[in-house]
Amino acid sequence: MKQTKGFWLSIVGALALYAVIQFLIMSGALNDFYQNMLITIVINIILAVSLHLIIGITGQFSIGHAGFLAVGAYASAIATMNFNVPFIAALPIGGIAAAIAGLIIGIPSLRLRGDYLAIATLGFGEIVRIVMLNIDYVGGASGMMVNSMTDWTTATACLIITLVVIVNFTNSTHGRACISIRENEIAADAMGINTTYYKVAAFAIGAFFAGIAGGLYAHNFYIIQPSTFGFLKSFDILIFVVLGGLGSMSGAVIAAVLLTIVSTLLQDYPETRMIIYSLVLIIMMIYRPQGLLGTKELTQLFKKRATVGGKPNGNKHTAA
């Protein structure tokens, strides 16, 4: 009951935030630069949260997330530009295409774990990029022209849907099964959890939302190019999740917002931005490997330990 109340409270909060910003946009207080930054923040939050489901909740270390983003971006761009599908319908098309890619890459995850899986997903991301680079239908290296259609309303709607689905998935039986796989796969298997099913499902759901983000991303600018979906992009997304705390959704959201703002401000100094990123990553791993929030959620910080259920579960960092 209490959880439902919190749930509706956050929905109302999100809608209020949306309305305020929409009002600011309508009244012209936010120029194109800030609007663009807001949409980039939203896209990055969706990406961070979708990767959080794969790495933070299920413990499958995937560093090829830009591959899913690329599949979603290209699939939705093809839908709108070549088949005149309306934008709203093109987003789920991108999501479904990415989810299929997620199913495909989920299969190796059954055989591999830890850094082997990481390297396989990295290879997958690169394969997607090279395929896009070599197909003339999508413009090859010079990229594909896309009409700019992403606006604040669509982006927020996608964001709210993503957050609601991921939060509910995490708190459901399925989410708990995924967490048990993260904590100890062999023990989870022994307790009768179908680890195969949940690992592939996590990949598919995570990829689906990355695909939606890809659709938003593709229709935010006028052109998409394979080179933007290299593994630097994957690392960007990975950094959101790692910095926020492997296993904490609010952490991923906060890190995505902070880092997007920082990197937008440092746009003119790309080297400085990457140097700061990498130093943060190294120092974080040496001194606080569990990330900003560990596996805790922001809401837990405001509650007393006892009301969480007696047993705080966020002290151990055991992702992957």
Added chain:
Amino acid sequence: MEFIQQLVNGISLGSIYALIALGYTMVYGIIKLINFAHGDIFMIGAFIGFYAITVLKISFFPALLISMTACAIFGVTIERIAYKPLRNATRIAALITAIGVSLLIEYGTIYVRGAQPEAYPSTVLPSTEFKFLGATINSQSLLILGVSLGLMILLQFIVHKTKIGKAMRAVSYDTEAARLMGINVDNTISATFAIGSALAGAAGVIFGIYYIKIEPLMGIIPGLKAFVAAVLGGIGIIPGAMVGGLLLGVIEAMVSALGYSLWRDGVAFVVLILILIFRPSGLFGKNMREKV
């Protein structure tokens, strides 16, 4: 003879992959870390060699030695600063640190000297072409192959005949037991990094001579492919890395020869995923217990 020509190219490229892959495989064998920064040490090696040749005006072999020494020191420094504090952390934390170090080296280099590429001086090695079975072979590629093979033989000698090599094999086999036997594990790990990085530095100089163009982000793709080569041969196994590197080079050359040169990079990753799915221990895995 297009085929033999491509085979020669493939073996030259493959020997570069093999040199980088040796560093990956040694480090993985000893501390189970995919050292993402290894490809960037290769890049640093190429640049040190470049500056040694153009600024100090020295010939190929001294430049190679300078580059190898500098890279060895650099590799050990990275290990001491970034990886040593994480000796007991989770492997994922170590992997993320390695990614961070890799990005830091790449963008640090761009920050220091800019992103513009440099062209290796073409006169540093004599380049005469001669025909063999209908293929045109450049004397440079033969020399490259010779240097690579020489370094690999030297490595085999170090690993199998010297004290530090014995220590490396022991630590790789069982770190705790090696420590109990009085082996200084930290020094052994540093030595592994030093040798691996020196080989990567040599590969960088060779790469520069062969492909002329060097730039700060050049380490990424060869680094990843060298990792693929290491996995292909069975990660942690030195002869595996050599065979894997050569094999990958030849596969790529064959793909190019068939007219799909744009798909080369993709094929390397397809090979990686197939190997990981069907034979995760690599071609040489299981049968050979000894590893470094």
